[in-house]
Amino acid sequence: MVTRSEETTESKARGQNGYSNDDEQVLQRVSEQFHQTNGGTHPINTLHSKDTIVKHGIVEEKVVPTPVIDRDVGCFTETEIDDKIQSIFEDYQQYLETAQVHQLGYPINHTANKYIDLSPLVPFQKYYLNNVGSPEDSVPFASHSHAFELGVLHWFADLWNLDKDDLWGYITTGGTESNLQALYTARENFPQGVLYLSKEAHFSLFKASHLLRMDTVIIDTSERGELKYEDLQRELVRNKGRPAILALTFGTTMKGAIDDPTKALACLKAAGYASNFYIHVDAALSGIFVPLLGEDSGAPRLSFAEQAISSVSVSGHKFLGSPIPCGVILIRKHFIENIGRNVEYIFSKDITLTCSRSGHSSLMLWFMISKLGRKHIRDDGLRCIRYAQELQKKLSSSGIYSYVNPWSITVVFEKPNDMSFLREWQLAAQQDICHVVVMPHLQKETLDIFADELIACIKKSDSGMKARLKADEVSKFEEAQQQLHDMSFSNQHCIPRHIS
Numbered sequence: 001m002v003t004r005s006e007e008t009t010e011s012k013a014r015g016q017n018g019y020s021n022d023d024e025q026v027l028q029r030v031s032e033q034f035h036q037t038n039g040g041t042h043p044i045n046t047l048h049s050k051d052t053i054v055k056h057g058i059v060e061e062k063v064v065p066t067p068v069i070d071r072d073v074g075c076f077t078e079t080e081i082d083d084k085i086q087s088i089f090e091d092y093q094q095y096l097e098t099a100q101v102h103q104l105g106y107p108i109n110h111t112a113n114k115y116i117d118l119s120p121l122v123p124f125q126k127y128y129l130n131n132v133g134s135p136e137d138s139v140p141f142a143s144h145s146h147a148f149e150l151g152v153l154h155w156f157a158d159l160w161n162l163d164k165d166d167l168w169g170y171i172t173t174g175g176t177e178s179n180l181q182a183l184y185t186a187r188e189n190f191p192q193g194v195l196y197l198s199k200e201a202h203f204s205l206f207k208a209s210h211l212l213r214m215d216t217v218i219i220d221t222s223e224r225g226e227l228k229y230e231d232l233q234r235e236l237v238r239n240k241g242r243p244a245i246l247a248l249t250f251g252t253t254m255k256g257a258i259d260d261p262t263k264a265l266a267c268l269k270a271a272g273y274a275s276n277f278y279i280h281v282d283a284a285l286s287g288i289f290v291p292l293l294g295e296d297s298g299a300p301r302l303s304f305a306e307q308a309i310s311s312v313s314v315s316g317h318k319f320l321g322s323p324i325p326c327g328v329i330l331i332r333k334h335f336i337e338n339i340g341r342n343v344e345y346i347f348s349k350d351i352t353l354t355c356s357r358s359g360h361s362s363l364m365l366w367f368m369i370s371k372l373g374r375k376h377i378r379d380d381g382l383r384c385i386r387y388a389q390e391l392q393k394k395l396s397s398s399g400i401y402s403y404v405n406p407w408s409i410t411v412v413f414e415k416p417n418d419m420s421f422l423r424e425w426q427l428a429a430q431q432d433i434c435h436v437v438v439m440p441h442l443q444k445e446t447l448d449i450f451a452d453e454l455i456a457c458i459k460k461s462d463s464g465m466k467a468r469l470k471a472d473e474v475s476k477f478e479e480a481q482q483q484l485h486d487m488s489f490s491n492q493h494c495i496p497r498h499i500s
Helices: 021-038 078-101 119-126 146-159 175-189 203-211 229-238 261-270 359-397 419-424 444-461 471-489
Strands: 052-055 058-061 167-172 194-198 215-219 244-249 277-282 311-315 327-332 402-404 410-414 428-430 433-437
Touching (some): 119 359, 146 167, 146 359, 167 175, 175 244, 175 277, 175 311, 194 203, 194 229, 215 229, 229 261, 359 410, 419 444
Parallel strands (some): 194 215, 194 244, 244 277, 277 311
Antiparallel strands (some): 052 058, 311 327, 402 410, 410 433, 428 433
16 A cells, blocks of 8 residues: 655645645646546546645545435436436446556456356346355345355365365455454464464454454564564464464465465474464465465465364455455364354354355355366466566566565565556555566556556666565575476466356
């Protein structure tokens, strides 16, 4: 996220629109970019609204409400109402189509509206689907999609090697709810436990720690974002008298680094932990395609059976591309046996964080997984990895500090000084770095255009950072990436296809 400057009390000379000269230039530059993209007009005209604010060269857009059409006040006919709604929705669709072109900084997969026919789901939109209670419970409330939800859970249980007899989980609203459910479960089982979090963990885990009032130790990471296992083991030994709750990340938010569950388990064993521990893996982005690469690839494993994992969460709207934001949480059943209470009203045990849950999310995920299939998801992963490596090499060869972690589709690079460039390509930024997340819908041509514009932007501002990698670190990562490179190029036929 772009850091926004706070408005100072310093007075500035303002033009007739209330902007300084520098601010006017930034606004004009961004406006021109949108004009070029949209053939002369911005779809919803937010850039030219009175709620556009420019502070110290950074454009800040406040959302302008779309007023609900008040048919009673306006005395509109039914036809006039329909025409107004249609006009607003057409503008909104144009806005969305435009926004997706330059959406590179966030893990959003637009495959669904480009290559998959979603029309089979349309008839169900008129039905009220509420997946109240646990998916496996037979509730008297009939308007649910629990059967589809269980199908999705079983698919992920197979992917992550979890025995179905020890399976419990549900479809959540997204990664934040999934992570909160996991840490809530861990705390209920180990009330005196200490939570160990990587400093690169998703902010939802820090939020969950705060909400649950958990004693938390922040573990340092390498420059590229992977957990420092020696630091973890040292802290485990220091707190050996208390149960350990580990929250690992299988693909960090900003750098795409993977905390290896096998290495984390080794730290627990070396520190003397036998069974008084809980391992949660936040696998929001990489937890779907990396496990499908197979053991022969050398990719990190994600296995309940082999790594004593307690729970895993993944997002449905990221790599899978569900148009409905959602997530999946799988937890070993024995961890939830003593949680919640039976609620007669719903004929189910109250374990899930939310009671009413959208049944449409489960239907959507079941449909997406069924249409894509394991091979297609795996091929998408390989192609995204290859494109990420090619983008990084192009930036690096042009003198731009950049890297991509092994098995990652996140390309990290130095942040350009031009804030309008960040906004144009919708880049995520943190301190002095930015990243691009290479998602399945992205074409090579789009990435090449972006690379050329980024190189020109950085060279123009002369903001290049000197290479900071040590020779041994370079060797380590290049060796792993070469293995991936060879593997990826054997799958060059894997391009996005229309799935009918």
